[in-house]
Amino acid sequence: MKQQKVLWWQPLIVMILLAVFFVLLFYADNKYQTSPPYGKSGIITLREQDLKRNCPVFLIDGWLLSDDRVADQPTYIGEFSNLQRGDLSVSPHGRACYQLTLRYEGAPQIVSVDFPELSSAYVISLNGTQLAEGIGSGRITFLLTEGNHVLMVETSSKVGYYSGMYFPAAISTEETLLRVSRVQGFAYALAFMLPLALSVFTLFWWQSGGKRSRWFALLCACYTIYMFRYFVFAFNMPVAQYWFLAQSLALYCLCFSVVQLTVLACGAGCSKAWRWLRAALLLLSELLFLLCLIIPVLPWAVFLHGRLTDCYYIVIFFTTVFFTVRGITEKSRESRYTLTGCLVFGSGLLVNLFFSNRFEPIRFFWQFEWCGLFLVILFGAMMVSRSCRILRENDMLTNHLEEQVKKRTEEVTQLLNERKAFFADMAHDLKAPVFATQSFIEAIRKSGVGVDTELQGYLDQAQAKQWEMARRLQGLSAINTLDKIEGERVPVSVKEMLSEIYATYHGEAEVQSVYLIVEPPGQDMFLMAQPQKLDILFENLIYNALRATPRNGRITISARMEGDKICMVVEDTGCGIPEEELSLVFKRFYVGANNKETGTGLGLYIVHGIVTELGGTIDVSSTVGKGTKFIMYVPSCGYIR
Numbered sequence: 001m002k003q004q005k006v007l008w009w010q011p012l013i014v015m016i017l018l019a020v021f022f023v024l025l026f027y028a029d030n031k032y033q034t035s036p037p038y039g040k041s042g043i044i045t046l047r048e049q050d051l052k053r054n055c056p057v058f059l060i061d062g063w064l065l066s067d068d069r070v071a072d073q074p075t076y077i078g079e080f081s082n083l084q085r086g087d088l089s090v091s092p093h094g095r096a097c098y099q100l101t102l103r104y105e106g107a108p109q110i111v112s113v114d115f116p117e118l119s120s121a122y123v124i125s126l127n128g129t130q131l132a133e134g135i136g137s138g139r140i141t142f143l144l145t146e147g148n149h150v151l152m153v154e155t156s157s158k159v160g161y162y163s164g165m166y167f168p169a170a171i172s173t174e175e176t177l178l179r180v181s182r183v184q185g186f187a188y189a190l191a192f193m194l195p196l197a198l199s200v201f202t203l204f205w206w207q208s209g210g211k212r213s214r215w216f217a218l219l220c221a222c223y224t225i226y227m228f229r230y231f232v233f234a235f236n237m238p239v240a241q242y243w244f245l246a247q248s249l250a251l252y253c254l255c256f257s258v259v260q261l262t263v264l265a266c267g268a269g270c271s272k273a274w275r276w277l278r279a280a281l282l283l284l285s286e287l288l289f290l291l292c293l294i295i296p297v298l299p300w301a302v303f304l305h306g307r308l309t310d311c312y313y314i315v316i317f318f319t320t321v322f323f324t325v326r327g328i329t330e331k332s333r334e335s336r337y338t339l340t341g342c343l344v345f346g347s348g349l350l351v352n353l354f355f356s357n358r359f360e361p362i363r364f365f366w367q368f369e370w371c372g373l374f375l376v377i378l379f380g381a382m383m384v385s386r387s388c389r390i391l392r393e394n395d396m397l398t399n400h401l402e403e404q405v406k407k408r409t410e411e412v413t414q415l416l417n418e419r420k421a422f423f424a425d426m427a428h429d430l431k432a433p434v435f436a437t438q439s440f441i442e443a444i445r446k447s448g449v450g451v452d453t454e455l456q457g458y459l460d461q462a463q464a465k466q467w468e469m470a471r472r473l474q475g476l477s478a479i480n481t482l483d484k485i486e487g488e489r490v491p492v493s494v495k496e497m498l499s500e501i502y503a504t505y506h507g508e509a510e511v512q513s514v515y516l517i518v519e520p521p522g523q524d525m526f527l528m529a530q531p532q533k534l535d536i537l538f539e540n541l542i543y544n545a546l547r548a549t550p551r552n553g554r555i556t557i558s559a560r561m562e563g564d565k566i567c568m569v570v571e572d573t574g575c576g577i578p579e580e581e582l583s584l585v586f587k588r589f590y591v592g593a594n595n596k597e598t599g600t601g602l603g604l605y606i607v608h609g610i611v612t613e614l615g616g617t618i619d620v621s622s623t624v625g626k627g628t629k630f631i632m633y634v635p636s637c638g639y640i641r
Contacts, residue, residue, distance in 0.1 A: 014340050015347065022351055022367060031058045031168050031360045032078075039063065039100060041074065043148075046171070048106025051144075055362070056172035056180060059100060059113070059151075065164075067096040078357050082163040082302055092295065092302040093157045096164045102149040102171075112141045112174045113151070114181070116167045117233045119241060120157035126150070136236035141174060160244045161295055161302050167360065183363045188230040191365065191373050195220035195227075198380045212264050212338070216379050219257035223372050225250035248292050252285040254372065255316045255349070258342045262323040265338035277319065284312055313349040320346035341378040345371045489528040491637050494559045494566060495520045497534060501557060505542050513551040516542075519558035525566050528637040529614055537610045540603040541570045541630055548574030548628065565616070565633045576624040585620060 039062020199220035348371025616634030
């Protein structure tokens with residue numbers, strides 16, 4: 001129960017801290033809370049000391065608005081988001097003119113005026129002289145002398161839900177405005193790059209990190225797109241007039257990702273209530289985006305879009321609250337932090353809605369943008385923590401696995417050594433009785449004493465079994481010989497190896513009237529191997545070929561380079577191997593029809609094992625009566641001279 005109370009207090013403490021932060025933000029970084037002067041009746045009075053303070057003067061009040069329906073109507077910037085001004089029968093777009101007289105008292109000085117996020121096309125004039133035009137953010141610089149100066153901003157809009165001038169301009173010295181814009185630029189650059197990096201980072205866990213990682217990646221990507229609006233307007237990009245579409249879509253996806261993460265954190269992803277709510281949120285998001293598209297055509301769409309957006313934010317907030325309350329007892333630390341972070345973001349949306357037209361940041365972000373950044377940082381820290389934990393667990397598992405592998409390797413090595421010793425002893429001990437029995441059978445057969453037809457048949461069977469056992473013992477001896485070869489692999493010259501093969505076997509081939517032909521490669525090649533095992537490999541292949549090849553036949557051994565592989569071929573013109581036996585020749589103890597009397601069934605099995613150990617492959621092709629070809633591909637170690 002004690003742990004349960006702590007879990008309930010965690011989001012409450014965070015919410016209290018968040019409320020304190022919002023209060024501080026409202027008074028410390030709010031254009032609407034700056035000190036005077038304030039404009040009135042189309043005039044703002046500025047003094048020299050007003051323009052030399054650290055904070056700019058924000059031209060919020062005192063503007064006179066003129067458009068197709070009104071002339072010189074007093075307004076403040078932010079009072080109306082568009083030119084419709086509550087009349088749903090007229091278009092929210094069109095032309096407008098904002099006029100403010102700057103009445104200056106003091107010594108002449110150079111000042112600048114910043115106009116942020118003018119999503120409409122604009123023309124800025126001073127005393128009837130045009131100083132700037134474009135779409136996006138604007139800035140003018142001029143010499144402010146004592147007296148009256150008429151500042152005029154003319155706007156023209158055709159798309160979007162903002163029209164006219166919605167964000168207050170700032171006037172001060174160029175140094176002050178530059179300092180403020182640098183801080184703001186750095187803040188937005190950080191808010192843009194951090195989630196972008198986290199989104200890319202999370203892609204590594206896209207398949208293995210589960211649903212939560214995927215939704216977190218989408219959240220970071222959407223937040224990145226949304227925060228990019230600052231740079232779109234700051235650099236007057238051509239898409240500024242239409243950026244509200246990308247910004248709206250990114251915000252809807254961001255909100256939906258937050259809700260989805262909240263649901264996953266509380267373990268309600270499969271509940272029926274969530275399925276219905278998810279469908280409703282998706283439908284509302286699609287409807288909002290559709291309204292964005294039809295605002296230029298249907299005047300009432302901008303009003304409906306604004307009201308539905310407010311409802312959407314409220315639904316997001318209460319959804320995060322509901323699922324946070326439902327899942328606050330989750331024991332997983334990641335789940336509790338996810339729930340708290342999502343609740344903070346939902347609260348930011350609600351606060352942003354509540355302070356509409358009463359808050360606009362000077363240097364940093366809107367309330368829900370702060371909460372979004374907090375959410376991204378929180379999730380990023382969680383992902384890093386999770387990755388570090390996984391790495392620590394992997395290190396522990398790796399160390400444990402290495403110990404287990406080392407232990408098992410020692411056990412297997414000991415077992416293999418015991419097996420080798422057992423087979424060696426067994427082969428040695430069985431040789432004497434096997435050959436003794438063979439001698440007794442021969443002695444009985446030659447003496448002929450009491451040997452009738454029936455006994456002769458038994459003797460033939462016994463002798464056949466004895467020969468079979470002798471062949472098996474010979475095979476065991478060959479395997480033991482192979483097992484005893486130890487040591488590291490060394491680079492082996494193919495040219496030198498073929499020369500040694502010719503020197504070793506051409507004498508035996510001549511005795512049998514067989515031509516042994518060796519075709520060395522034009523350029524030397526090297527392979528990593530144990531030379532003794534290569535000797536055994538070619539010994540088996542060549543003796544098999546000698547047994548199968550008639551007088552005046554040929555055995556050809558060649559090698560060539562194919563890509564990064566060395567191709568070695570042993571070909572004879574012997575009796576060949578029947579097609580039905582080709583797939584069996586490399587099996588252990590398989591003896592073909594032509595080899596029943598002398599074969600052990602282990603020669604080609606050993607050859608196959610050696611080639612496989614080298615990391616290569618071996619294949620065989622044969623035609624009965626024409627010959628057999630063994631083709632081996634083994635990796636080259638790269639030494640060429």
